[in-house]
Amino acid sequence: MATRAVLISGAGIAGPTLAYWLARHGFQPTVVERAQGLRSSGSPVDVRGPAVSVAERMRIMPRLRAAGTEVTELSFVDDFGRRVGRIPMRPTDDSVEVPRFDLAAILLEAARNEAEFLFEDSIATLHQDVGGVDVTFDHAPPRRFDLVIGADGLHSRTRRLAFGPEGAYVRHLGVWVATIPADDLGLDRHKVLLHNSPGRAVSLHPGRGKAMAAFMYRGPGDDSFDYRNTVDHKHRLIEAYTGVGWRVPELLQRVHEVDDDLYFDSVSQVRLDRWSTRRVALLGDAASCVSLFGDGSTLAMAGASTLAEALAATPADHEAAFRRYESEHRRLVAPKQRAVGQATALLIPASRSGIAARNAATRLWPLASRVRTVHRVLCRHRAASTDQEPSK
Numbered sequence: 001m002a003t004r005a006v007l008i009s010g011a012g013i014a015g016p017t018l019a020y021w022l023a024r025h026g027f028q029p030t031v032v033e034r035a036q037g038l039r040s041s042g043s044p045v046d047v048r049g050p051a052v053s054v055a056e057r058m059r060i061m062p063r064l065r066a067a068g069t070e071v072t073e074l075s076f077v078d079d080f081g082r083r084v085g086r087i088p089m090r091p092t093d094d095s096v097e098v099p100r101f102d103l104a105a106i107l108l109e110a111a112r113n114e115a116e117f118l119f120e121d122s123i124a125t126l127h128q129d130v131g132g133v134d135v136t137f138d139h140a141p142p143r144r145f146d147l148v149i150g151a152d153g154l155h156s157r158t159r160r161l162a163f164g165p166e167g168a169y170v171r172h173l174g175v176w177v178a179t180i181p182a183d184d185l186g187l188d189r190h191k192v193l194l195h196n197s198p199g200r201a202v203s204l205h206p207g208r209g210k211a212m213a214a215f216m217y218r219g220p221g222d223d224s225f226d227y228r229n230t231v232d233h234k235h236r237l238i239e240a241y242t243g244v245g246w247r248v249p250e251l252l253q254r255v256h257e258v259d260d261d262l263y264f265d266s267v268s269q270v271r272l273d274r275w276s277t278r279r280v281a282l283l284g285d286a287a288s289c290v291s292l293f294g295d296g297s298t299l300a301m302a303g304a305s306t307l308a309e310a311l312a313a314t315p316a317d318h319e320a321a322f323r324r325y326e327s328e329h330r331r332l333v334a335p336k337q338r339a340v341g342q343a344t345a346l347l348i349p350a351s352r353s354g355i356a357a358r359n360a361a362t363r364l365w366p367l368a369s370r371v372r373t374v375h376r377v378l379c380r381h382r383a384a385s386t387d388q389e390p391s392k
Contacts (some may be wrong), residue, residue: 004028004315007135007145008115009123010152011038012104014284014300016111018149020058021308023114026315030145031115032137034122034152038104043179043212043263044069044205045103046295048095050302050332057305060106067102069208074192076359079245081193085362089192099207103297123148126161128278147318148280149307151300154268155227156286162277170289172221175267175344178237180258182213182251194347195246196355201348202241202248213251215241216267216348225266233264269337276322283307288329290336299336303329 004027008015011033019029047055047064055061068091076085091097108117118140126148127134136142150158160166187193187206194203199218205211217240226232237255241248255262270289275282282288284300306329310321349355 005132005145005147006030006311007032007123007133007143007148009033009148009150009156009158010284010286011035011108011117011119012151012153012284012300013100013107013297014151014304015149016104016107016115017054017058017301017304018151018283018308019115020107020111021305022311023111025308025312027308027311029115030118030143031111032118032121032123032140034120034138036120038101038108043100043214044071044097044207045100045297046095046097047103047301048295048298050305051298052094052096054301054305058107058110060110061096063106064096064098064103067106067208068096068098069206070189071097071192071206072190074194076362077193077195077246079195081246085359087362099210100297102208107301123157123161126158126280128162128280133279146279147311149283150280150286151283151304153285154265154270154289156282158280159270159282159286162280163272163282167223169270169272171269171271173267173269173340173344174218174220175348176215176217176219176236176240176264177267178215178233178255178262178264180213180251180254180263181261182211182254185211185247187211195244195248196349196358197244198352198355199348199350200241200244202244202246202251204247213254215251217241218344218348218350221266227265230259230262230264233262237264269340271337275326276319279318281307281322281325288333288337290333290340295336299329299332302332 006022006027006029008018008029008031011031015031019031022029055064072090074087074089075083078084121137121139124136124138133145133148134142135145135148148158150156152158155166182204185204187204189206192203192205194201201216203214215237234255238252241252268289270285270287272287275287283303285296290296290299307325310325311318314320346358349358
């Protein structure tokens, strides 16, 4: 008997995309989301490559381009705001940069009439048997589903319930990240600004009418860290950046003042031997978080489409579908997970000599050289310097 009723945990990027495609293939998707509404930040993300194909087939690409930012370059600046290097970021036919909130809103609208959505709720327990999954919720009455898909992010509750504690699968990469709104700073809508001091970076992104500041700094993992403790987050951030120049003192004052608008977390990867167990599978960051620098939104959309197609191909054999999805999607994920060291060296050099080498590399090549040329120069520099990569 074909599986039909599918519970999806998480209404970020992967969840609504999967719900849309499952409904189109004749399944009955239900999406449960613990937040009251959209929970995505305004941080810009890229929709590129395979995700563009998914968006085009969903007929949402014109809306994504309309919501896209107008950024054309990343400028590296010194303590006085003077440009000391740059990387072009011009849009192409197979990519668009869009605020994550807008991407999530467009995907949700596309899926809203295709699926049932339960906001302000979460999965409490999962009990699998040969015929299905019995699910209890924090608020809604218990229900039974044929399959459950965890698309609930790095700190996935679905993964914890079905696979075990987070610590067994989440690996800290030696970097912490925070974002806050940064309106009224007079930013050029075409430029992202990035300032470095050893082991620390601060960027200002104009967004599309809603600017964002991002803090990224190197630091060891901490077993006591609670990603929900905003007071602790402010303390960590202020401690890490006190004494840094440029516009950082002004931004730290804003850190003091924000509350719900502060995002702070470890930059981590998720590594599992398998992305499914019986009738539960994982998708997006819950399965394979590729860290801050790894096209997570693109991979979430591509993975959701791949999973839906695999289930449609063998609706009566979900285990075969899960294997096919994982085999195909791991080929996209693996290179991104391997490249995190290069991306960290580019954005957060660990020493002053590393910063100088990065800046020089961005000035030595024409626009067409792009980021890969910079990466090669940085790799050669690291081999002869004391810069330390994130913990492996």
